[in-house]
Amino acid sequence: MIKEVYITETNCITPIGFDVASNIKNIGEEVSGIQLHDKPMLFSVPFYASIINDVDLDLAFAKVTSATNYSRLEKMMILALEPIIKKSKVILNERTAFILSTTKGNVTALENHNIEPAYLDQLAKIIANFFEFKTEPIVISNACVSGILAVSVAKRLIQAEMYDNIFIVAGDEVSKFVLSGFNSFQAMSDLPCKPYSINRTGVTLGEAAAAVLVSSNKENAKIKVRGDGSINDANHISGPSRTGEGLYRSIQSALAEARIKSNQIDYISAHGTATPFNDEMEAIALNRLGLENVPMNSLKGFYGHTLGASGLLETVIGIQSALENKLFVSLGFDTIGVSQPINVIEKNENRNIHYFLKTASGFGGCNTAVVFEKVN
Amino acid sequence: MEALKQELKSKIIEVLNLEDIAIADINDDDALFGDGLGLDSIDALELIVMLDKDYGIKLVDPKEGKTIFKSIETMAGYIAENRVK
Amino acid sequence: MTAKKTYIQSFCTIQNNQILMNGEVVFSTEPTAFSDFSKKTYQHLEMNYPKFFKMDNLSKLAFLGAEFLLKSESNFSKENNTALVFANKSSSLDTDVKYQNSISDAENYYPSPAVFVYTLPNICLGEISIKHQLKSENSFFIFADYNPEFMEKYSNILLETLKADKVLCGWVEYYNENYKAFLYLVDKEGEIEHNQEILKKLYKQ
Incomplete structure (x- = not known):
């Protein structure tokens, strides 16, 4: 008998809220974290991005600890983890692991020629020591699928x-x-990103931290992790496969493991970076699987592309969608701009969600798909 | 123009790490992408950087690259006309 | 889960300008820079794969190791479900530093897309997947040190859950001319037992 695996706690730190409830409230009201920023230290001309306010971050962090020698990213990560570790009452012993997902970690340390803090194992050690985890941290750095791949690895x-x-x-x-x-x-x-739209021209970047507890204990379960797959396109290191091969196979693998058919999926939280090739590739893969009529969204219109955080952040929101039986609008979408039909959610609506699928794709030709089932 | 073409060939070999290709292997009207030199999408982006860095040309629309980077001939023509350094 | 025994089919070590297959030196050069060593190795393999020269050093290291282990495996007429499970300490830091240098001077600010794309450690998995047409499970992990315990368990999970038929595991560490690659192919059959003790021993060779 294969063990059942659940997600029992979730949290996220984003420009539109420092907990799940405030994020959901803002998403429900179509409030995006994307704004025009004029920060020459970051980019020479004004740019759209979804950036966490430093003052808010420091205020929230001061409520957790009086320590100050943490980087911005470390503060975000600690703030994401702290309430769920506390609430779960899970003992941090040798049976409790810690996975950290990121693409670039503290890469900003390199701006000051500081190499040591840029090591991802150092970042993981800092976070692990803060909470006193007993096991060696597992770091996943697998481009833009890192966040959702962590759920798959944990399961x-x-x-x-x-x-x-x-x-x-x-x-x-x-x-x-x-x-x-x-x-x-x-x-x-040049404008806030427009996933799947005809006039999309690319990504808007964002930042966030998300945290979950994956557990074999059904008590307090929010959702069950039913199946997963992470399959490479074997096609190109920066462009997605034109046929969506890796994504197609990843979803297929996840569905097969979950032993459910594609017509049982009620909602897809897709990747939708709003680059011409990515969105087109997703539409092709979904059509190959008969998933074109399933309501789907990309949350990039709210958060921008938060890279290694995106897969987990979007899972956290997806879980809440399922729990509240709400389909949230795919912000930024107007006229469909992919060659195959897909069912992009155009307005918030109530819908019973039992199974949902989370997907992501990234540089290096990587793809990940995870199927979740609501626990009754 | 001839000097510019030679210069471009040598730069392309260097910038795009075309280890097994010599200047003499590239004809002025060989296709740079597809079946010709076999360059790909990242190479095209790198050529856009090269235009900016070495000739002061900023492509407003990256799609323009398709016609400009067709061959050494077309590249040299475009650069000669638009260079500011 | 009842664990079936798994085996190390073959292994490859790259360090100190030397390549060892199953413990035997198969190629070596005089002390030289990695770029030169990797090029000589490529020539030794008589490959015709121009993309190799576009790779960063981490990808070259992983790619060459995979080449030694998979060259007899590749059979394009048949799907080969060999998963890739790789890890290291320094992630893509060597290329990160190189890229950071290209954007640190406002007067000479020309970020290179061809460098940026390699500022992710899992790109080397993409390179191996493309070369060997592995449309298979792949993941890249970072640990403070070589971690045979995790690698053993995770690769066994992939085999036991039938997510893969074989697993190519690799510790591929590259930073500032310091490098070491230890790659091995895990299979359901073979002669060398696949366990932590043996992985520790083989790594040290």
């Missing part, structure tokens, strides 16, 4: 009986490093 480790509980934190920051990089890829949108 597998619990099923293999390595651990009973796994806390995951996923976070990434808007930095000069990623802004210049995405810009050099000609992948940045």
